[in-house]
Amino acid sequence: METINITRSCCISCLSRMEDKMEKLNTRHQNLVIIIILFFLGVSQIFGQTDIHTFQFSGLPVYHWDVVNVNSPNQDQSRIFLYFKTAFDELTFVREDSIYKAKYEISVVIADEDNFQVDGKVWQEEVKARNYEMTNSRKFFSITYEQFDLPPAHYRITIGFTDLETKKTRPDKKKLKLKDFRKGKLAISDIAFVRNLQVDSLGVKSFTPEIADYIVDVSRELHGYFEIYSRIKDENYEISYHIRNAKGKKIFTHNYKRRSDGERTLENFPLSLGDLPQGRYELRLNVKQGNQKSDTKKNFFIRWTDMPSTIYDIDLAIKQIKYIAEKSEWDKLKKADPEEQLETFKKFWKKRDPSPGTPANEWMDDYFNRVAYANAKFSGFRDGWKSDMGMIFIIFGPPSDVERHPFAVDSKPYEIWYYYNINKQFVFMDESGFGEYRLLTRSWEDWRNLIRH
Incomplete structure (x- = not known):
């Protein structure tokens, strides 16, 4: 059974309802930190191009991350959530008294199409294990997250994941388009894979995020969460979703209706993946309201816990x-x-x-x-x-x-x-x-x- 350690101060709340309770860094200090990060990332890239042996290949921490784009409550902005997940086995633990501790740091730099930095953050997490066996487990995970509000546009995200005990960093990059959900009469957010879903009279209250490219426990309940934004009144939604395998064959489909909660509707549906073998899949979601339609899709991977995370097929x-x-x-x-x-x-x-x-x-x-x-x-x-x-x-x-x-x-x-x-x-x-x-x-x-x- 997969066990998740949420390393932030609370269970991760519903995407757009969650208030940002994190203390904001001093702007000058934050910019200085990010500039230093960019400098060292740039230096490492220069040396990596010069001599392959300077790239610290062995022992780099392995992690997985996901991006979910939703509407922002701030005018003329779009919101992204970055979720990160790493297995205990990928971290370096040190024994302190009767427990074991590991620490890691994540740096995020967001640049526009001209490669000008527009946002970013650096934060650290501490992970605790009760015994030595847990430190070598691939069934225990640490999850953390951060959110950013930016104008709808194209961006480049640079990630640095550092094991603070070994001081080794694994970088990653991704291009991203932030959507403008206020365009048109009907729009839907990205799909988030979630567990431990809590619902109240207003809809989805909180959940634990799952990383779409690293789903290892299909026996536990899993949901797809998304938000619907509409300027159409008194019309119910017709919702359909289906799953295709790597060969493009449709292996699951479901349709249902849902009443509108107004301009913003928080919705989720169960994902039954227990019978699916390891591999790559695509989840496609369609929402129709009157004569308006909107759709989105998300790729996900089911993996074995006893196999390297780099094996997809x-x-x-x-x-x-x-x-x-x-x-x-x-x-x-x-x-x-x-x-x-x-x-x-x-x-x-x-x-x-x-x-x-x-x-x-x-x-x-x-x-x-x-x-x-x-x-x-x-x-x-x-x-x-x-x-x-x-x-x-x-x-x-x-x-x-x-x-x-x-x-x-x-x-x-x-x-x-x-x-x-x-x-x-x-x-x-x-x-x-x-x-x-x-x-x-x-x-x-x-x-x-x-x-x-």
């Missing part, structure tokens, strides 16, 4: 282990029936678990973190994990050193990756001139002999 994950699987293992995985695939995949990694007595399989985690990094850094005409650079990075990890020659006079651009621990080097050349570096030092059997399970 078991079929794809099986393809991605071809670099380390023996031929007999590879054939067995490819020929396995859909019902047997997951167990066969788990057995493959169980043989390679460096610490069988713990819940986590460190090598599996590291391997698929490398896959995710390869996709982020080396994707081009094909997925990053399929590229030559991605393949070498996945097999051997970050190089000890990188020698780059982007403007060589007597040759096309090339790079040399050095691995001092195995006394190997790999040369990549951009033969096409489009940034797709191909491996020149091809010796597959040599690489295979260096891999030990």
Whole structure:
């Protein structure tokens, strides 16, 4: 059973009814803090482009976050809620007396399309665990949130999630469009996935948010929450929603009617996901009032707690282990029936678990973190994990050193990756001139002999 630790001062209340009780930072101090954050983020990006080994790949905290856009009570503004979730296993705990504590910091910088900072915030959270087993659990989570009111427009959000014990930060970026819900006669907010829903005579009172791309406990009650904004009087709503799987097949649909509560209606509906397997899905919502219509959609992912959070699709994950699987293992995985695939995949990694007595399989985690990094850094005409650079990075990890020659006079651009621990080097050349570096030092059997399970 999934257990959630809400690290803010109260249960997260209904999106637009929630009053901002957080003490506002001194403006000059806040701007100074954010400028410093931007400086260090910029420095890290510069060094990351210069030498891959300067990127602290191992041990970065893993977290998941979600953005929900609703109407703001402030005139001519739109509101976003940022929700963050991290498993206890991803944090570094320190024992203090009879309990264990972990601390993390989140920095948010919001910039407009001209990359000018328009808002941001930095805050810290403390997480407590009763015993050592909880600190290594992937079933206990910490959730925190923040809200921002901004004019409807396009923005860029930069996130920094720092484990304050290890001082390691995992950055992330996302482009976002804030909607103008006052345009037109009918509009609906983004969908929020929520648990522990509390309802009163006015509608939804409070809830605990769930992160759409990291749903791991489908046995517990889950709802979709949204808000309807209307300037039409005395008309009921016709509401419909359906769920599609990754192949676009509609697997669930429901329709119902709902009376209007006036200009703003708080609504929710149950989501029955218990029978759905791990994978990616799309929830689409449609609202009709008279001759007016409005719709929105939200992607979500159902995951296993005993698998790395970077695995989205078991079929794809099986393809991605071809670099380390023996031929007999590879054939067995490819020929396995859909019902047997997951167990066969788990057995493959169980043989390679460096610490069988713990819940986590460190090598599996590291391997698929490398896959995710390869996709982020080396994707081009094909997925990053399929590229030559991605393949070498996945097999051997970050190089000890990188020698780059982007403007060589007597040759096309090339790079040399050095691995001092195995006394190997790999040369990549951009033969096409489009940034797709191909491996020149091809010796597959040599690489295979260096891999030990």
